[in-house]
Amino acid sequence: MHKIESNNVNFYYGENHALRDISLSMKENTVTALIGPSGCGKSTYLRLLNRMNDLIDGTKMTGSIVIDGTDIYGKNTNVDNLRKNVGMVFQKPNPFPKTIFENVAYGLRVNGITDKNEIEERVVTTIEQVALWDEVKDKLKKSAFELSGGQQQRLCIARALAIKPSILLMDEPTSALDPISTSKIEELIYELKNKYTIVIVTHNMQQAGRVSDTTAFFYMGELIEYDKTKTIFTKPAIKQTEDYITGRFG
Amino acid sequence: MSTENNLAKKKRRSQNIAFGIFTATSYAIVALLFVILAFIVVKGIGVISWEFISEMPKNGMTEGGVFPAIVGTLCLVIASMIFAFPVGVLAAIYMNEYVKDGWPKKIIKQMTNNLAGVPSIVFGLFGMSLFVNKLEFGDSILAGGLTLGLLVLPVIIRTTEESLKAVDDTFRQASLGLGASKWETTSKIVFPIAFPNIITGLILSIGRVSGETAPILFTVAAYFLPKLPRSIFDQAMALPYHLYVIATSGTDIEKSRAMAYGTALILIIIVLISNLLANALRKYYGKKVKMN
Numbered sequence: 209m210h211k212i213e214s215n216n217v218n219f220y221y222g223e224n225h226a227l228r229d230i231s232l233s234m235k236e237n238t239v240t241a242l243i244g245p246s247g248c249g250k251s252t253y254l255r256l257l258n259r260m261n262d263l264i265d266g267t268k269m270t271g272s273i274v275i276d277g278t279d280i281y282g283k284n285t286n287v288d289n290l291r292k293n294v295g296m297v298f299q300k301p302n303p304f305p306k307t308i309f310e311n312v313a314y315g316l317r318v319n320g321i322t323d324k325n326e327i328e329e330r331v332v333t334t335i336e337q338v339a340l341w342d343e344v345k346d347k348l349k350k351s352a353f354e355l356s357g358g359q360q361q362r363l364c365i366a367r368a369l370a371i372k373p374s375i376l377l378m379d380e381p382t383s384a385l386d387p388i389s390t391s392k393i394e395e396l397i398y399e400l401k402n403k404y405t406i407v408i409v410t411h412n413m414q415q416a417g418r419v420s421d422t423t424a425f426f427y428m429g430e431l432i433e434y435d436k437t438k439t440i441f442t443k444p445a446i447k448q449t450e451d452y453i454t455g456r457f458g
Numbered sequence: 459m460s461t462e463n464n465l466a467k468k469k470r471r472s473q474n475i476a477f478g479i480f481t482a483t484s485y486a487i488v489a490l491l492f493v494i495l496a497f498i499v500v501k502g503i504g505v506i507s508w509e510f511i512s513e514m515p516k517n518g519m520t521e522g523g524v525f526p527a528i529v530g531t532l533c534l535v536i537a538s539m540i541f542a543f544p545v546g547v548l549a550a551i552y553m554n555e556y557v558k559d560g561w562p563k564k565i566i567k568q569m570t571n572n573l574a575g576v577p578s579i580v581f582g583l584f585g586m587s588l589f590v591n592k593l594e595f596g597d598s599i600l601a602g603g604l605t606l607g608l609l610v611l612p613v614i615i616r617t618t619e620e621s622l623k624a625v626d627d628t629f630r631q632a633s634l635g636l637g638a639s640k641w642e643t644t645s646k647i648v649f650p651i652a653f654p655n656i657i658t659g660l661i662l663s664i665g666r667v668s669g670e671t672a673p674i675l676f677t678v679a680a681y682f683l684p685k686l687p688r689s690i691f692d693q694a695m696a697l698p699y700h701l702y703v704i705a706t707s708g709t710d711i712e713k714s715r716a717m718a719y720g721t722a723l724i725l726i727i728i729v730l731i732s733n734l735l736a737n738a739l740r741k742y743y744g745k746k747v748k749m750n
Binding site: 258260263265266288289291292294295296298299300302304305314315318319364367368371 | 558559560626628629630631632633634635636637638639642646647650651
């Protein structure tokens with residue numbers, strides 16, 4: 209069974225038909241890259257997976273998205289629980305204006321964990337998990353804004369992982385980072401794959417090639433091609449995909 | 459080559475002219491402010507003394523001090539803020555975080571803007587008919603404070619809304635993305651980030667409230683009342699109204715002229731102190747938000 213299954217998903221911003229009939233399934237513990245030119249709908253699709261588009265007024269969605277066998281747009285779905293299970297990392301590192309410790313602890317607190325020892329233990333474990341511990345262990349009580357961009361982004365990943373989701377959505381997580389920070393995040397993605405199902409939107413073709421198992425190419429709201437990353441990058445079935453990957457358009 | 463040089467020269471010249479105008483206007487504004495301040499300081503500093511600040515007016519308000527007016531103005535500021543600040547902030551949070559875009563929101567917004575455009579004397583009249591007469595608060599700090607509160611409500615709502623809007627949306631999304639409820643997101647993330655800026659609304663409204671005359675005219679202000687208010691149902695003197703009285707309809711206008719400038723100076727100093735205080739508060743919270 210697939211971890212995430214979308215069937216005939218259409219999405220509208222008002223009159224604008226942003227996604228057309230997207231059917232796409234992802235296996236557990238894999239990394240799927242969503243690629244395509246700006247405005248192709250890949251971020252919109254990503255944000256359907258944790259119902260983040262609900263926040264935008266005047267949108268409409270048809271079709272179904274099934275995660276772990278449950279339709280997440282079904283009537284009985286609790287959005288808070290869904291979002292607990294589907295973590296998200298944003299384009300620009302956006303730690304809360306709190307201490308490094310509190311950034312990671314926030315998710316635990318809002319999910320009703322009050323035991324001090326448990327919070328502390330999970331904060332530490334999660335910061336270790338994103339390979340940030342050595343850099344921040346002496347300044348957990350300092351503002352998260354004192355960290356570098358790359359460190360902030362890893363902190364944001366820790367923030368998302370602390371509440372133990374099974375899926376991690378990443379919306380161009382390295383586009384605001386320098387090459388060294390980027391490679392650290394990519395290494396992290398590679399490690400996290402063992403425990404999480406990861407969906408990543410990226411503009412960087414090399415990145416898609418490096419980190420993902422499968423790649424989906426979006427163009428003008430449609431899913432043009434979806435296959436193993438290796439296949440997409442070496443012998444794509446559709447000419448549009450090839451043109452985009454080789455940089456002939458986009 | 460030479461045409462290019464000419465073009466560059468021309469561009470530089472027009473830029474210099476534009477910048478020159480900008481610089482001149484901004485300095486003119488600062489200069490004007492200093493002239494006004496200097497004028498009041500020069501004319502009013504002579505009467506400022508401990509007695510002026512701490513004593514009751516005497517001899518038909520031509521001598522003595524303005525103590526009850528200072529106390530009255532402070533009471534009015536506090537009363538109006540206790541009412542308007544929470545109401546305005548909550549209304550703005552509701553408008554910005556909860557109401558969906560659409561015509562109800564547009565109407566509320568438009569109404570708020572209209573409220574800001576209503577002349578202050580109209581607020582005074584409304585305050586008199588509702589608070590003083592209908593609700594039978596009488597001429598009182600309560601009636602005057604509520605009237606002033608209504609007057610500054612739009613200022614508070616608007617600055618709070620702007621401060622909330624300035625909070626990057628990804629903070630909300632990140633919080634909601636962790637399974638936090640909308641209320642948790644608003645109260646634990648969005649509001650603390652916006653708070654230092656919301657204080658600005660408080661500063662602006664304190665300045666406005668302490669200087670307004672028309673709204674307190676029929677609701678609280680006493681012409682001459684040489685004792686301090688004991689409860690919110692008492693009348694009180696207030697600095698702007700006192701200034702108006704001794705400058706236009708006192709017992710001996712010529713004799714009390716210096717006192718009028720002194721009163722104006724005290725009023726300005728109160729506004730200045732409240733601004734500095736609020737600024738310090740804002741800096742303090744700005745730091746605290748980052749460290750929290």
